[in-house]
Amino acid sequence: xxxTIRLDHATISLLGTADVLLTxxxxxHQPLTLAPPRWSLDGRxxxxxxxxxxxxxxRDLPNGCREQAWSGxxxxxxxxxxxxxxxxxxxxxxxxxxxxxxxxxxxTKPEGCDRLRFLACDLxxxxxxxxxxxxxxxxxxxxxxxxxxxLQSGVREMGPIAVASRGGQSLLLAYEHGSQANEPFLAFTRxxxxxxxxAVQGTYCRGDALPWTSPWLELAAVAGDRDELARAYRxxxxxxxxxxxxxxxxxxxxxxxxxxxxxxxxxxxPYLADMNEERMLLEVGIAARMGIDVFVLxxxxxxxxxxxxxxxxxxxxxxxxxxxxxxxxxxxLGLWFGPLHAAVSSQARAAHEDCLICSHGKPWDAxxxxxTEASQNLCLASRWAEAFADELxxxxxxxxxxxxxxxxxxxxxxxxPGHRHGGPEATREERAARYAYLxxxxxxxxxxxxxxxxxxxxxxxxxxxGGRAMGLAFLAAGRYFLINNGPYFGNYDLPNAVDGxxxxxxxxxxxxxxxxxxxxxxxxxxxxxxxxxxxLPDDPAPTNGRVDILEVTLASLVLGHNGLWGDLAAxxxxxxxxxxTLLERWRTVRDAVTRAQPRRIGVPGMAPEIHExxxxxxxxxxLFAAQAGIWEHVTAGPVATESWCxxxxxxxxxxxxxxxxxxxxxxxxxxxxxxxxxxxx
Numbered sequence: 175x176x177x178t179i180r181l182d183h184a185t186i187s188l189l190g191t192a193d194v195l196l197t198x199x200x201x202x203h204q205p206l207t208l209a210p211p212r213w214s215l216d217g218r219x220x221x222x223x224x225x226x227x228x229x230x231x232x233r234d235l236p237n238g239c240r241e242q243a244w245s246g247x248x249x250x251x252x253x254x255x256x257x258x259x260x261x262x263x264x265x266x267x268x269x270x271x272x273x274x275x276x277x278x279x280x281x282t283k284p285e286g287c288d289r290l291r292f293l294a295c296d297l298x299x300x301x302x303x304x305x306x307x308x309x310x311x312x313x314x315x316x317x318x319x320x321x322x323x324x325l326q327s328g329v330r331e332m333g334p335i336a337v338a339s340r341g342g343q344s345l346l347l348a349y350e351h352g353s354q355a356n357e358p359f360l361a362f363t364r365x366x367x368x369x370x371x372x373a374v375q376g377t378y379c380r381g382d383a384l385p386w387t388s389p390w391l392e393l394a395a396v397a398g399d400r401d402e403l404a405r406a407y408r409x410x411x412x413x414x415x416x417x418x419x420x421x422x423x424x425x426x427x428x429x430x431x432x433x434x435x436x437x438x439x440x441x442x443x444p445y446l447a448d449m450n451e452e453r454m455l456l457e458v459g460i461a462a463r464m465g466i467d468v469f470v471l472x473x474x475x476x477x478x479x480x481x482x483x484x485x486x487x488x489x490x491x492x493x494x495x496x497x498x499x500x501x502x503x504x505x506x507l508g509l510w511f512g513p514l515h516a517a518v519s520s521q522a523r524a525a526h527e528d529c530l531i532c533s534h535g536k537p538w539d540a541x542x543x544x545x546t547e548a549s550q551n552l553c554l555a556s557r558w559a560e561a562f563a564d565e566l567x568x569x570x571x572x573x574x575x576x577x578x579x580x581x582x583x584x585x586x587x588x589x590x591p592g593h594r595h596g597g598p599e600a601t602r603e604e605r606a607a608r609y610a611y612l613x614x615x616x617x618x619x620x621x622x623x624x625x626x627x628x629x630x631x632x633x634x635x636x637x638x639x640g641g642r643a644m645g646l647a648f649l650a651a652g653r654y655f656l657i658n659n660g661p662y663f664g665n666y667d668l669p670n671a672v673d674g675x676x677x678x679x680x681x682x683x684x685x686x687x688x689x690x691x692x693x694x695x696x697x698x699x700x701x702x703x704x705x706x707x708x709x710l711p712d713d714p715a716p717t718n719g720r721v722d723i724l725e726v727t728l729a730s731l732v733l734g735h736n737g738l739w740g741d742l743a744a745x746x747x748x749x750x751x752x753x754x755t756l757l758e759r760w761r762t763v764r765d766a767v768t769r770a771q772p773r774r775i776g777v778p779g780m781a782p783e784i785h786e787x788x789x790x791x792x793x794x795x796x797l798f799a800a801q802a803g804i805w806e807h808v809t810a811g812p813v814a815t816e817s818w819c820x821x822x823x824x825x826x827x828x829x830x831x832x833x834x835x836x837x838x839x840x841x842x843x844x845x846x847x848x849x850x851x852x853x854x855x
Contacts (some may be wrong), residue, residue: 177227177244181707182265184395187752188258189577190246192223195258195293198269198395198843199817203343206395207295211388214252214289216279216589222256223249229381236418236629245276253277254384261390261414268346268394268410275386278819281378288820290373292349292360292388298367299340302400305362306335306699309644310355315689316661317581318637318644320696321355325364332358334646336369337400337409344403347371347740348392352614352645353585359611360389377737378613381599389615404698404773412701412769415650417622418631424703424764425467426632426736426757427508429579432656432680432710433741436474439699441674449474450488454496460742462503463750464711465741465757468632470501470508473544480516482565484573497574508577508632509569511555513562514551515543520569522561523550529558532590534602537770543582554583554620555612563623568630578624579655583642614643621651634706649704654706656696658739660689681711684721684800685810687730688778691798694733694785697772702734711741713749721846722824724749729796729820729848732760733785734767761819766792766854773810781805782841788813791835792854797827799843806840815838827851 177188184200190210196536199205210222224246232242254277258642270536273292275281283289297303307321309332325331332355332420335348349360349371358374379387412422428451437443454471461469475493476486484492493507500507514531516523518540523530530537531551540548567685569575579758589606591598621633633652637644638659648654662676662709663669670676679686687709696705709731713724731738745753760767770789776782781799788795789813797807812835819827827841827849831837841849 177229178720179260179262179269180264181262181267183267183397184305186262187270188227188244189194190224190227192221192249195222198393200395202341202812203395203397204299205270205339206345206393207391207522209294209503210292211273211293213275215254215326217282217284217288217570218771220248220254222273224256226247232322233446235261235369237414237416238310238551239414248277251277252602254279263414266398266410267406267477268392268414270390270392272390273388273838275384275788277384279384281382281384281386283380288373288375288377290377292400293347293373294370295347295369296370297338297340297345298368298851299339299371300338300345300367303338303364303369304336305331306337307332308409308646308696309353309356311640312660313665314636316659316665316693317657317692317693320699325362327364327366329835330358330361330372332361336362336401338369339400342397344396344398346392346394346403346407346839347424348646348655350390350392350646350650352643352647353610354644355643357610369577376607379596379604379608380414381597390650407699408771409648411699415646417651418625418629420625420653421632421653422768423735424584424734424739424768426465426731427468427470427577427706428461428466428742429472429641429658429708430454430469431472432583432708432739433457434474435677435680436741439671439673439677446474446488450492451495451579453498457742458496458499458503458505459743462499462505462749463570464742464753466505466738467763468478468506468508470509470510470577470579472579473581474546475509476546478517478520478547479512479543480520482511482569493573501574506577507573507575508579509573509575509700510579511566511582512582513554513580514554514572517547517549519547522565523552523791526558526561528554529553529556530590531588533587534589538587538625547588547770548755553588553590553593553617554607555588555609559616559620563620566624570631576628576630576632578631578633579636580617580633583613583643585613586641593665614645614647615759618644618647618651625651625752649700652704652813653704653834656693657690657707660686663834679710682710682714682723684723684726687726688712688802690735691730691778694724694772697734702769703736703768705735706737708737708739709735709754711738711742711749712740712743713745713752716824716845722822724752725820725822725824725850726798727849728753728756729798732756732767732794732850733787733796756820756850759852760794760854761796763792763852767794776809789854794853795839795851797839797841798847798851799841800846804840804842804844809837809839810831811836813832818852818855820850822847822849825849
């Protein structure tokens with residue numbers, strides 16, 4: 175009997191033959207058919223064809239999905255079994271699945287290269303076969319930005335998303351991994367109408383024993399064009415990719431690091447000069463008046479890395495007073511971590527010396543970590559992963575922290591033979607690639623272990639620099655911390671400041687927000703609140719036709735990036751009140767803004783640049799202008815009858831309801847700035 179899964183709009187059939195692994199069929203459309211995986215097993219090519227399926231137990235997941243696995247004996251390899259696990263929700267077109275190969279054999283590498291095909295399909299009749307890249311690093315924004323482009327025939331290209339259209343239907347294949355776009359570990363290849371997903375590097379090492387497990391893969395089909403596919407995929411990422419919903423909730427997050435940068439570069443103090451109880455309590459009080467949801471203490475709250483205990487020199491009473499102040503104002507505590515770091519004298523390093531990251535047989539040298547004790551790095555593709563997760567669980571129990579910011583995790587680094595990324599039979603190069611391949615998967619597993627014990631936990635992975643594992647794997651467990659500093663002087667070939675400061679955007683101004691808003695391009699496929707971007711809350715008074723910087727910040731912030739990064743004590747009482755007023759309005763529509771598919775007109779730096787984030791008529795519309803002038807915008811659909819416009823001292827904004835329920839917004843700019851209308855507040 176053929177196992178079958180029925181979605182609201184499609185039927186998935188699990189065949190397991192040499193030609194067809196599974197089919198995804200929508201009524202009235204040609205089915206999408208996937209060929210089975212294939213491996214080089216014990217020196218010969220083996221297809222993932224089985225002699226029948228045996229069903230495993232089904233279970234319901236915390237995100238509303240259902241999971242079930244089926245397994246069968248491989249026809250071409252006696253004693254081996256293929257297991258396929260599927261996750262789905264009936265009302266969601268995206269199916270997740272992954273393979274596990276069991277048996278006594280070994281995966282082999284003809285010509286020394288990974289020989290592994292994850293899947294293949296025939297896209298005969300399809301037009302517009304393309305890719306959606308998520309991990310192209312743009313030096314002008316000093317940030318990852320998405321790229322949509324056509325997939326060329328005969329060229330191996332990284333995804334992680336491949337898309338195509340035929341007969342009024344749009345199709346999607348994707349893999350959940352992560353790396354910078356110039357360092358593929360998996361890649362799509364198109365040969366005419368044939369599309370395959372193949373291993374490039376790091377997917378296994380010679381000498382590795384089975385079982386071998388693939389990353390999660392994704393398959394979807396919808397009626398409509400690529401825009402409809404993007405809408406459906408965005409809903410999937412919001413509702414059904416992560417096991418728990420905590421990471422998907424829209425929260426305004428504040429991070430202390432910009433103040434620490436200013437102390438260093440403007441005042442000549444140490445980075446940690448203000449990382450103390452007195453200053454943090456001051457900022458918590460201001461954050462509470464603003465209406466911030468999450469307060470993140472960046473680096474320096476701890477005594478030493480690895481052990482992650484509060485610095486009693488800077489916080490004599492521990493974090494209890496800070497947590498009490500946050501609790502009194504309904505805010506959540508966040509803390510900074512370097513998951514790889516372990517101070518030289520730490521118990522963590524002493525207990526995990528076998529987990530030290532090594533290169534060419536030698537552990538990395540110790541290095542200072544932001545004015546704290548010198549540290550060495552531990553490998554997350556080793557038993558350190560479970561120990562680090564347990565350390566975070568302990569910290570939650572002792573301090574109440576629920577938001578964890580992870581930093582300084584480069585993709586490459588370890589080639590040690592004693593961890594989980596290859597043994598002595600593998601070459602050093604294989605072990606290095608295997609480590610880099612396993613890193614994003616190991617990170618996601620740590621988050622899931624943490625979230626199992628702390629369901630409200632949110633982990634933000636800092637990808638503010640190049641060389642980080644950017645992709646879908648971590649989004650299945652956490653969020654990305656996308657921009658803090660943004661570009662440096664070096665990105666624009668400008669000389670650094672006399673004091674050696676390389677940061678361009680420590681100070682207030684509209685240019686930083688223009689650069690940050692470019693990353694709203696992710697919002698087409700990934701909800702913007704999963705790519706946390708930080709804006710400065712500064713509010714210098716606009717004079718002589720200058721920009722009201724705070725109005726630009728606020729209109730940018732509430733479109734979904736939801737991050738403030740700065741120096742709260744530098745904000746005036748009037749600025750604090752303005753922030754609170756807007757956030758109170760935003761809270762009434764924030765779920766609609768999060769769910770809304772973006773509509774954008776223009777690009778940052780133009781006049782006008784318009785962002786419409788409306789769901790069922792509720793949400794926000796923001797208009798930005800880099801020059802003075804008058805611009806009008808009509809919403810795509812009807813809007814809620816209640817509306818509120820953010821007050822402005824540099825112009826006006828008027829909303830007129832049209833007979834068909836849509837809204838016409840007329841924005842007058844006497845100076846460059848922003849106008850914001852909130853519907854349904």
